[in-house]
Amino acid sequence: MVAAATLATLVVAGLASLFMAWAIGAGSSGSTPFAPAVGANAISVMRAGLVVGVLGLLGAVLQGANVTEAVGTALIDGVTITATAAIVGLLTAAALVAIGVFAGYPIATAFTVTGAVVGVGLALGGTPAWGKYREIVALWVAVPFVGGGVAYATARLLRDDRVPEPVAVPALGGLVAAIVVNIGFSVLGTGGESASIAEALGGRLGLGSVGPVPTGVVLVTLAAVALVTGALRYEMGYDEAGGQRHLLLALGALVAFSAGGSQVGLAIGPLVPLLDSGLSIPLTAVLVGGGLGLLAGSWTGAPRMIKALAQDYSSLGPRRSIAALIPSFIIAQTAVALGVPVSFNEIIVSAIIGSGYAAGGAGVSTRKMVYTVLAWVGSLVLALGLGYGLFTAVDAVI
Template identity: 30%
Template sequence: MTKVETAALVQGQVFARIGLSVLFLVAVWIFTSTQGLTGQGLVVSPFVVAAAVIGGYMAMNIGANDVANNVGPAVGSKALTLTGAIIIAAIFEAGGALIAGGDVVSTIKSGIIDPSLMPDAATFMTSMMAALLAAALWLNLATYLGAPVSTTHAIVGGVMGAGIAATGFGAVNWPTMSKIAASWVISPLMGGIIAAAFLYFLKVNVLHKVDKIKAAEKWVPLVVAVMAGAFTMYIMNKGIKHLYKSSWTEIVIAGVVVYALAWFASRARVRVRSKNMENRRKSVNALFVMPLIISAALLSFAHGANDVANAVGPLAAIVSAADSGQIVTKAGIPLWVMLVGAVGISIGLMLFGPRLIKTVGQEITKLNPVRAFCVALSAAITVIIASALGLPVSSTHIAVGGVFGVGFLREYLAHRETKRNRLSAIAAMAVGTTEGLHAVENATPELQHMPKIHSEQKARNRMLVRRQHAWTIAAAWIITVPLAAALAAGLYFIMMALGVKP
């Protein structure tokens, strides 16, 4: 009876979440239908209303899947509770979208297809609807499978597939697509290497020192200041680019100034807090909790400012084409369209986000505040480096790559430590000293069963990063663009066959 009651409760919660999401989409439908009465000169057709509902569905899926990368490490390290993370992310995601999301959006994401090859505005609008729906459906499936994927890549695949279906393969900008394909490797690799490098630095210079508190007083202010400077540059480059277009000179100067201010402030804070701290790793971890919470908020703000375009870009294209009767590559975003995207992301996060938050923060590898801090820092630095070099990268791939980088570094260090201890015991046995004999006596059971012990230790090391999640996520990343493209092409042909046109 207890199992039946528990199962009923779980199913009830699932149906409640689905019901609330349907209510949101109904509200979008009603809200969009009234926009023709506002005197803005826009006649809202049933096609535009349907597109708005699909845009709201896409926004919810972005909130359910993509936002987990911003707050997952903070939740996994227990710097934030799941509820606290959802509240912070929802506020800053919506704030980023509404404050810094911009009033103009590119209707053809990343210049994937040539809109001039579209025969007419109706074909263009139909292809954009197919692209939007295909991306939303794939994100929904990826969330169900527990795989954090790039929403940018999903919408890129959707636009590409719908564009090919509408105009042929010649419409696709293949050099741009090759760069996006390269980002599948570049993004996680850069994020993983940078996160692992910072974690190794902190382990060597702080966590493995005899006097950890004294080492923390020296090095923690430095890395916190690096994070403050990096996030300043990140926000100026990505978070407020629609409000103010900063030059790289301005970005670098602002980063250096904030770095200096943060170093002085952090040094004073660490000295005050370290006076009554015990000389333990747990004490050092506590110094990174507040910077980690701030980083989660800033990542969410920047994500809302940038990725809301993934939800409202095609929708804005449809609205603009319906209003003007022409194909546009840059479309103004009506306030109601931006509201659909911002509110949809927040609702999707609150209703369905916990699943991916747990995957990123807890199920790939075990995180503590220091490790999660390195992941957040790598996300900001990687985006800055990639932007400076003109490389297309995915924030999702960077964050998840950072988590894997931290986990694989832990595996490597654990394996190296085990190997060092085993070799020390063998060397001591060969020397035959008093200390060596004592080491041999303690090590003999292990040496007698070395193949078995080595196998068991190898298995334990491997569990530091769960391979099942690694393969699932990697596979989802690889198939995102082609699957979304195939789905969008299929939906476009179905719409045309059923006569679904503006």
């Protein structure tokens, strides 16, 4: 039987987690996925906020386990995050993200949550998890170069007169389709493992393997590529703008889904040790709760940040928006698969810059970018310091 005081503490921890989920939905996962589409006038600000909330909820439930467990158990060694530490860490990170939302600057949620969790963990007497930190920092450092570089190359391809858009756009759509059918979903796997659509369908064909790759997976992937490429090629034949718009909206939806799978872990990850300490609450139920928090944030707070990213950072057209969203989707799914917390603001902003420079840097606000990077680094350091200091003070009083 859980004592009344312990139960009250757990309830407060859950509310802090919901607040964090709301702040993330209003800021990172709710604003970034459709910002390029809004900038290209493919969808309105309010409709983008509504759609991204639903897709984020689905992503949280279907793909949120990896990052959630990493945030809850892999950021600090030697100690288990307590309910009080989870409350302090989540409130610290959520407050910083909320300040960013209302100030109009996209604070990197992965930076704030990681810093806050590490801060309270060190205050508990834990030791740094250097191996995990190296993996996280490597991805964080690579994101601007990989995301910006791929966005730049894609935008240059779409602007190249030697490559007709009725050829380039369907080819990019086929590439995205190949990735989609090969990403893992928890509902398709067995024994706690994820499985992809290609694995689930290809396994039923019973065709064996060619080397290490199952033949069925290859055939399903090729079929998806052919279907999407053919559909886009047909539409581009009579309506190029319509084909661009549909690919752009599909990419925004995929990034929104991926954002839910990644960002929900930042909100509910600190609660994982509490589930392992005797509470009979399945992780799926907690993922649903976190996803609902993301949805609420997307519906109530995301439009402000969508406007900031879509209009303040760069003047985007459909081609540059497509170029920005493709690497964003790829990086997001890579982070989900590795179980590494990553900032969607960093992903999207880097891709927007890359696609912007492909057009000669038109519309890219250098001053805004410098302030944003300083805000990212400052939020990590500040969250770590505040998490450590506040928990030390609270622990001394309690």
